[in-house]
């Protein structure tokens with residue numbers, strides 16, 4: 307295929323999607339690789355374009371909680387409370403699906419992940435379609451998620467016809483995934499909505515983001531946001547010493563390291579929202595620079611900081 311067109315036309319995007327083609331879409335979290343969720347062949351082509359194993363299910367994007375009812379068998383009142391308060395927003399709900407959602411979307415699981423994204427272009431796009439959009443993050447499987455149209459073009463530009471360019475993603479980290487087990491809310495992936503906010507709406511939630519061989523959400527796979535470069539997480543100065551790095555790439559939370567050429571600061575003012583917004587883009591640019599290894603430090607373990615640390619730990623998990 308020739309190089310994808312990058313543009314802002316929801317008309318073009320809608321036309322391609324109605325033909326069963328794939329389009330990269332902007333959301334507030336990260337860019338998605340979207341196709342008609344009700345069409346099995348289209349969904350197969352999503353897995354293929356991404357190089358994603360079929361056991362890793364896709365999130366289905368809808369325009370509203372009302373639209374979501376077309377795809378759900380039932381939902382606990384807590385799910386509705388979360389959707390009504392947080393949608394459109396960075397929250398995915400895992401709920402029992404109707405048969406109209408093909409099994410390949412959920413990798414044969416009984417629950418479908420549904421979310422209503424908060425981006426004006428994608429909301430406009432969804433309102434023009436009479437089907438929901440299955441969309442994983444628009445990166446090659448296992449790599450860092452894309453937060454700009456350009457990130458998508460680099461990895462998938464030759465595999466899809468169109469990238470809907472909605473600018474840099476406002477949240478920058480994937481949606482928080484919540485489901486229920488025996489009536490109890492469970493957080494399966496930390497993301498753009500903090501656990502504190504979920505709990506303020508539905509009470510105590512179990513956080514279960516690490517699972518071994520049978521992940522509920524394969525984003526739980528320990529080695530999932532794997533950069534190509536060696537990646538160390540901990541005390542930056544100590545790591546540089548310990549590994550005798552002469553040309554490290556440095557990703558710090560607030561503190562600049564002016565002695566080094568490749569150093570990026572997530573948020574000089576210590577703002578976790580800004581840090582989340584910068585995280586994947588900075589990981590990418592350090593990973594693609596000429597450094598020997600990337601060293602990073604954790605951020606405060608609260609609010610969005612939990613999701614940021616989760617991604618940093620997974621990035622570091624390739625080197626035990």
Ligand code: TXA
Pocket residue numbers: 333335336337338339362363364365396398400412415417418419421423441442443444479480481483522523524525526
């Ligand atoms: O913010 C987001 O959620 C972005 C944007 C594009 O919406 N999407 C995203 O999709 O991060 P993806 O495919 O990269 O990650 C979705 C995660 C995967 O770990 C997948 O295993 C899990 O959600 N998931 C999806 N459907 C599921 C289901 N039915 N049961 C369990 N886990 C599910």
Ligand code: MG
Pocket residue numbers: 442443451
């Ligand atoms: Mg992903």
